[in-house]
Amino acid sequence: MKSSRMTRKHLSADSLVALLRNRFEKLPDSRSNQSPISMADAVMSAFAMFSLKDPSLLAFDKRRDDENLQALYKIKRVPSDTQMRVILDPLPPEELRPAFGDVFRAVQRGKVLESYRYLDEGYLLALDGTGYFSSEKVHCPNCMEKHHADGRVSYYHQTLGAAIVHPDHSAVLPMMPEPILKQDGEAKNDCERNAARRYLEKFRADHPTLQVVVVEDALSSNAPHVRDLQKYGMHFILGVKEGDHAYLFEEVRRREEEGLCVESVIVHTSEPHLKHLFTIMHDVPLNESNTDVRVTFLRYIEYNATDDTIRIFTWITDIKVTKANVWRVMRAARARWKIENETFNTLKNQGYGYEHNYGHGEENLSVVFALLMMLAFMVDQVLQLCDPLFQGALEKLGSKRLLWERMRSLFYEYRLRSIRELYEALYYGCDRPRPRIRFDTS
Ligand SMILES: [Zn+2]
Secondary structure (H helix, E strand, O other): OHHHHOOOHHHOHHHHHHHHHHHHOOOOOOOOOOOOOOHHHHHHHHHHHHHOOOOOHHHHHHOOOOHHHHHHHOOOOOOOHHHHHHHHOOOOHHHHHHHHHHHHHHHHHOOOHHHHOOEOOEEEEEEEEEEEEEEOOOOOOOOEEEEOOOOOEEEEEEEEEEEEEOOOOOOOEEOOOEEEOOOOOOOOOOOHHHHHHHHHHHHHHHOOOOOEEEEEOHHHOOHHHHHHHHHOOOEEEEEOOOOOOHHHHHHHHHHHHHOOOEEEEEEOOOOOOEEEEEEEEEEEEOOHHHOOOEEEEEEEEEEEOOOOEEEEEEEEEOOOOOOOOHHHHHHHHHOOHHHHHHHHHHHHHOOOOOOOOOOOOOOOHHHHHHHHHHHHHHHHHHHHHHOHHHHHHHHHHOOHHHHHHHHHHHHHHOOOOOHHHHHHHHHHOOOOOOOOOOOOOO
16 A cells, blocks of 8 residues: 555654653542652553563563663653552543544544545444453452353453454554443443443444444344444444344345345456355345344355355345445455454464453453553554554564564663664664673672
């Protein structure tokens, strides 16, 4: 994507960190005693820990006296690991929402968001739940609980992740996730469905006019959720499975047998060994108890003549699917995978330590850490999309794991003035100094 190669100053790492620092200054601080460490310093330090991909709070603690931390992440006083836990634990997670909004608006202002437009109906917003913490010992009042038959109890946290995705872009634009937690006064575990409801309401409050097409897996294809999507003016493409949506599939079969309201489309592409067959059926009831919820059913069969295999995908949508847009609707639906592949898998397997326990706390610490890690990931994704230096360094080193490793070692070895200088050193390389050994002559 050519436009992403352009440097947009306000989307550089240093500008985004300054933007966040400014926002963190406004965070509430309920501590009554005068601590030498401000809330902004504590939050920024946690952000720096995830930005640098330190594998643990202890690893971060070891770099506490590094002046690069103060200079690059604009931290006045870096807290110890214990201080960081104590300061962040009472912070209400919702207070971090404006920080996500700030980065998102910067992306909107830089016209980067526009490059994510794929369907006429709106940006593709992929939603999915994922777990990041599970323990039989460590827990907090927000933990969800699983009671096993043998009396053991597992405590766990999940989150409903959200990202704007595009079939042709590997970078995603993450948004503020919705924690899936035991809610105040609720005895029963919260579930993904309730979290999705809260998510949609908050998304609409944050972005009253942003047009989106929500793409989700088959767990989301239920009438209350579809009604919520309609209520908040969001389009949708949701997976459906024969096993979970028997009534819908039975109705589809009946209409096909009777030749009613079925449209078949075959699409040819430059790959002659692949055949793409689509079946479009409008105005189908989602299920027996909610026949008022009418959707368009779309089936896509990909036949591969090379090995004689077929792959079948089925979705429901409110988009007016026609012969002209069916290919794009299919690609949009399949881009849902990027919330798993490009978001959760990157966080879990490419150095972010999404499933590491940085500290659980007695109130909000676990959630606050998860959100700040997502915020660091969001900033990295913006850089991957817009910053030629970041792109060049990643290309040169070949993997994110190696990029983070080199970044940490440069951070450690050299005195730096800006994050830009760090990426310049990563991309262009730097002269290797000879060691200056200070002998102890006492
Ligand atoms: Zn917990």
